[in-house]
Amino acid sequence: MDELPLDQVRTLLAVVDEGTFDAAAAALHVTPSAVSQRVKALEQRIGRVLLLRTKPVRPTESGQVVVRFARQLARLERDARADLGIAGEQGPARLPIAVNADSLATWFLPALTRVPQDPPVCFELHREDEAHTTALLREGQVMAAVTSSPDPVAGCTVRLLGLVRYLPVASPGFAARHLTGPLARDLRDAPAIVFDRRDDLQDAFVRRLSGEGTGASPVRHHVPTSEGFCDAVAAGLGWGMLPEAQAAPGLRSGELITLAPDHPMDIPLFWQQWRLDSPALAAAAGAIASVAAEALRAPA
Incomplete structure (x- = not known):
């Protein structure tokens, strides 16, 4: 494993924030099956369970590391947009x-x-x-x-x-x-x-x-x-x-x-x-x- 696919990382964050796979799918405008496949693919790539499939879902200790990375990535992306003068697309x-x-x-x-x-x-x-x-x-x-x-x-x-x-x-x-x-x-x-x-x-x-x-x-x-x-x-x-x-x-x-x-x-x-x-x-x-x-x- 030499990289973490960004679409899979963002999907994991959406599941944690929304609480369920279905809610994450609605937020990302994809199917629940696609959300599930991305999370499973990320878990297989890392070799660790990242989510406890409860209601709402909860990240494991390894999942917390990836969630923190996803939030930091989102923060850096927003700051880069601000520096480029296009921050308005994502709001404040x-x-x-x-x-x-x-x-x-x-x-x-x-x-x-x-x-x-x-x-x-x-x-x-x-x-x-x-x-x-x-x-x-x-x-x-x-x-x-x-x-x-x-x-x-x-x-x-x-x-x-x-x-x-x-x-x-x-x-x-x-x-x-x-x-x-x-x-x-x-x-x-x-x-x-x-x-x-x-x-x-x-x-x-x-x-x-x-x-x-x-x-x-x-x-x-x-x-x-x-x-x-x-x-x-x-x-x-x-x-x-x-x-x-x-x-x-x-x-x-x-x-x-x-x-x-x-x-x-x-x-x-x-x-x-x-x-x-x-x-x-x-x-x-x-x-x-x-x-x-x-x-x-x-x-x-």
Whole structure:
């Protein structure tokens, strides 16, 4: 095998994006049989299974490599068209980016407003926990990600954006009801707010505060939006770790109090992106790094 046939690579990407062979056939204006034959031919050429025939289909680990290649190829083709002055045939550039909810609710959207829009760029944001955004990069679903991982995904570059400071906060009424003794002990029993089942920030804080392996209380409310999380804490449903910028208004108004002023948690955020010479991606990366430098804390 000395090359990957581009029609077969593009067909595999269409199947992954559309979810089924029939939908991919409709998008490519060919028959489902032709789609199936192209994918099988590519698998035979590479010597590996590339797709799990589920509904929707899912790429295997090898399939993810080919999907990532297909997206990079499409990006390069679009940029070449732009340089040749014929980009309008395919519409505006599309940048899929994975970003965590807290960044999305605080500093990230203002960064996107600084990305030049001539030619226009369309952002496709995928919300995911910062500890898991690199999975979307690895699968080829996004071109870049805000992540807590400093380890670059294969084929990607990584740069430190800054530190997000998280504060343990609660409403005054909640603290009066539940937090009357040693804080580490009380937080093992007091209701907590968590974003979802992957959110272990509250557990990590309690473990660090106590120096023991026990995390936060099993009594926890799942609130899967950043704004809703903040509102739930302010309403007294439980305590939680809030980004400093998001907690600041409530702390100033007295709606929130800091439970342990001397024990914030600083979480590093990194920018990972494809190692690709793309003007749109470079412009987005520059704007995001610039705003992050203003909004996040610098490393000590």
